[in-house]
Amino acid sequence: MTEIARIAAFRANGANRYGVVTKAGIVDLTPEFGSRFKGLKEVVEAGALEELIAAAAGRAPTYRTEDVTWQIPVANPEKILCVGVNFPDRNAEYKDGQEAPGRPSLFIRFPRSFTGHGENLVRPPESEKLDYEGEIAIVIGKAGRRIAREDAYDHIAALTLCNEGTIRDWVRHAKFNVTQGKNWDRSGAMGPWLVPFREAAQLDDVALTTRVNGEVQQQDRTGRMLYDFRYIVNYVSTFTTLVPGDILVCGTPTGAGARFDPPLWLKPGDVIEVEAEGIGVLRNGVEDEPC
Template sequence: MDLQSVAPSLKAAIENGLLADISVDTEEAIAFDSVTLLPPVTAPEKIFCIGVNYANRNAEYKDGSAAPTKPSVFIRFPDSLTGHNQPLIRPPESHQLDYEGEIVVVIGKAGRRISRENAFEHIAGLTIMNEGTLRDWVRHAKFNVTQGKNFVHSGSMGPWMVSADEFSSAALEDMHISTRVNGELRQHDTSASMMFPITFIIEYLSTFCELKPGDIIATGTPNGAGARFDPPIYLKPGDIVEVEVEGVGVLSNGVEDEQV
């Protein structure tokens, strides 16, 4: 099946309630290694990221701060992300490119002031993000991480979206996530450690804005990012980063220097 005969993009399929109409005839299947995977949603209206959302990640800062009562929120731009098996780009302005493996929610149904009890029905599916960060650039100002989160192709998303009907609402509350760099396990935790569960995040964000089909919510990263080692271990060209989320798959990316 030519999927574009159903909808021109995954976002359009979500917006028009056509996910159930998308299927693949195995006789017409295309070899996986012959295609280039883009981020599952290439043009989301909003990409929200939740900062310091795992309890042990807050402790990892070693600043004596109490657990937050409200989530930290920032945004990314679509072109800051690339797809599965595409390189993360280290810019010439900084060699402090770091990894952050995250569980990602794709919104399926628009809503404002969505209650936690109804949040699951607004999810189209789940995907994975490596929320790549230029560490020195997130420290350019006191309350601003935007610069260090939005270098072009510094992060990635994919490899695909798994539809919400493949998960129970309870599964979202205890889903394993791991990050490996060159095969070495660097991050491992479950969503049970989130200080702000996925349903709470949807409720909170939808209080001040309307969540729309195709909107992206990256839900935070466990401890173990490269910046937290002593000395820090940042990504360099030739590294391979894999982020694995239970029930979703593995997002894999190499690292290259930007050609300027």
Template structure:
């Protein structure tokens, strides 16, 4: 099943994707939204409610929001594919621990919504990534049971303003948090069983040109390790999002760099999860 947050008929809503439409759950349940469904383990109730249902809205009638609009934390992983480490050309060995940073909810938009190119920089870049949505929360989660804490999967274009990532010596926060500079969506693909994650295939296109392609199984720090490691220092909450890193091929790694421009289209596809697509628009 695919769980979605969206805006339609003048209000924010959530529902289940059925074919090319959405069955609206906003006024049919006691859940306040997607995060509440995750926290209260409500999928069995929703599946029963949706059995035989017909959509209330077509997908082309709604405004997509990020799947968990009120997530407590959005934790992002840097340099998590072997070729990405080599891209830095610094001769370094593979990292012993993951590079992590936080992003605000406002730095992301939903599927189909414009990603904003800020006036302060011409160096907006794309990064296609898998998103893990935490179901059962916890602290110091053992690696051997970490996959049991996954609620589902989504997709991210983890847009980055490259020159602002170099404003300071030890952080990338500024360049990773411009308002509406990235996207997450279009929905959460809810996992029945936490198996087959390594079979996922990620591709990113810019204006139809394939720029990134890799398999999730090649990540330096796999999903079970990330959940274990991150939960060591912070309590993971239901609905938290872990953005797991991007393969080689982002615009900054070309010579000369190939940053995004007004009117460009970025499409990220992960097999079995879906397609996330956004156009780039100059911020006014």
């Protein structure tokens, strides 16, 4: 089986770095490319992901994966837009008597609300209702406005994973938004890496699974999404110009913790794994924010 191409942002020896992840470790490409690209956003903007992969071919790893601190792959995107209620049965989970909307629900998250692979999600003292949502995120590689559905995949540079962690009671503080519950510092995670997008099969019908402490809580396939990836790119680009480095987080299957009776809130010591075929596994623990 061909090894998945993976490009990661990480911290080692007191500095932010990026490189290609292999089975043996990470090939640090910062010394070679750092003068051209400050980080992976700049690599995406230049369309240079494949250049990095080629440069790492046949080279010995610089770091073991266990010796680095993983960072979110694109640290400073202009936009992170998230899609809500995008899988069958997800609308019914809300138990509000309303039909599924004809268009996707969208909200914005800030980069500071995410942490990297292997790091702990942070539960704030204001609420114990920290929840998980496993999702696939797409990274835009080519700018566009009013992008046609048939052209949407030409604008995607890479894929990554997201645990779109949510403070559930704070999404109900107001009638028309969920911003407060979606943007607590380090309440979610993104990573572990970018996988270059090369063909439609990477998105059209892949398995997406979320496990909490080894137990499957969410599981579905992207082929069942209410609004597919092409539609999301088309719809979002209608009202805002998508630019390289923008991230679209594309929806979670049924089974989030809030929907259980009693609810399955995350607590310190829990381990959450989000896995998607062809991308990998995003793994995080949980800790309480120091008071």
